[in-house]
Amino acid sequence: MSTASALPTSGSTGIRVTDLVVRRGDVTALDALDCELPAGVVTAVVGGNGSGKSTLLEVLAGIVAPTTGAMAGLPDARALVVQRTGGDDRLPLTGRQAVEMGLWRELGPLRRVGPHGRRRVDAALDAVGMRGEAHRQLGAMSGGQRQRVLVAQGLVQDAPLLLLDEPAAAADVDARDRIDAALAERAWQGAVVVVATHDRASLARADRALLLDRGRLVAAGSPAEVAVAQAARAAAALAPQAGGAPVDERMTSTGA
Numbered sequence: 001m002s003t004a005s006a007l008p009t010s011g012s013t014g015i016r017v018t019d020l021v022v023r024r025g026d027v028t029a030l031d032a033l034d035c036e037l038p039a040g041v042v043t044a045v046v047g048g049n050g051s052g053k054s055t056l057l058e059v060l061a062g063i064v065a066p067t068t069g070a071m072a073g074l075p076d077a078r079a080l081v082v083q084r085t086g087g088d089d090r091l092p093l094t095g096r097q098a099v100e101m102g103l104w105r106e107l108g109p110l111r112r113v114g115p116h117g118r119r120r121v122d123a124a125l126d127a128v129g130m131r132g133e134a135h136r137q138l139g140a141m142s143g144g145q146r147q148r149v150l151v152a153q154g155l156v157q158d159a160p161l162l163l164l165d166e167p168a169a170a171a172d173v174d175a176r177d178r179i180d181a182a183l184a185e186r187a188w189q190g191a192v193v194v195v196a197t198h199d200r201a202s203l204a205r206a207d208r209a210l211l212l213d214r215g216r217l218v219a220a221g222s223p224a225e226v227a228v229a230q231a232a233r234a235a236a237a238l239a240p241q242a243g244g245a246p247v248d249e250r251m252t253s254t255g256a
């Protein structure tokens with residue numbers, strides 16, 4: 001998207017997470033997590049509510065500290081697209097201004113966006129299909145439109161690590177397709193892309209997937225393998241009386 005992007009050089013292989021534990025209050029949100037997050041692929045993180053997906057993104061983004069464990073290969077520049085909180089619609093910003101905020105880190109104190117920055121903002125808005133609506137106030141947009149703007153804000157940063165928390169949650173089918181295509185392109189450019197999702201289509205379009213359950217990695221592999229593991233766990237949970245033994249679908253020891 002940008003000739004001056006912060007995308008990694010060809011030497012970047014990705015991030016290795018080793019024995020990661022995150023305690024939040026009295027909850028162990030991540031429990032001895034080992035996984036690989038390779039550069040150049042989209043990794044989907046799936047699992048039920050409270051399984052630790054957001055926590056993993058927050059630790060990778062550097063806004064939550066690990067209790068113990070290691071993360072090797074983390075780049076300095078990281079973009080995190082969070083789940084909508086509801087507060088963003090009260091900000092007196094147009095969609096374009098919200099995306100421009102993604103450039104603030106690289107702009108001077110006046111935060112003046114030059115022609116090159118404007119082209120990057122245009123490209124990010126195009127990627128989520130929101131260029132034509134970008135003049136509108138965030139507060140006048142639908143929930144899905146605001147969410148697409150937030151994804152564009154993440155894309156415009158050209159960060160070598162792009163983290164997204166349920167970016168498709170309120171998006172329509174066309175927007176989901178666009179977002180997934182934009183993430184695939186960013187990965188193709190060499191970034192580590194990690195997306196927490198409950199959306200089966202987004203899982204299917206990822207390159208790799210991790211399945212979390214109560215903070216533990218219980219499956220890692222292709223999206224199809226992880227989808228099968230997820231379905232098996234759901235079936236076992238629904239029929240505990242039917243003699244089903246606990247399912248352990250761990251497919252690799254490293255999650256690579």
Ligand SMILES: Nc1ncnc2c1ncn2[C@@H]1O[C@H](COP(=O)(O)OP(=O)(O)OP(=O)(O)O)[C@@H](O)[C@H]1O
Nearest residue numbers: 024025027029047048049050051052053054055056
């Ligand atoms: N700020 C917090 N303080 C205390 N506990 C927290 C905090 N945030 C998350 N947790 C707990 O950590 C665990 C993992 O939560 P997390 O938000 O990572 O799950 P998730 O997989 O993203 O869930 P969801 O699918 O509902 O978004 C949960 O038990 C949750 O209650």
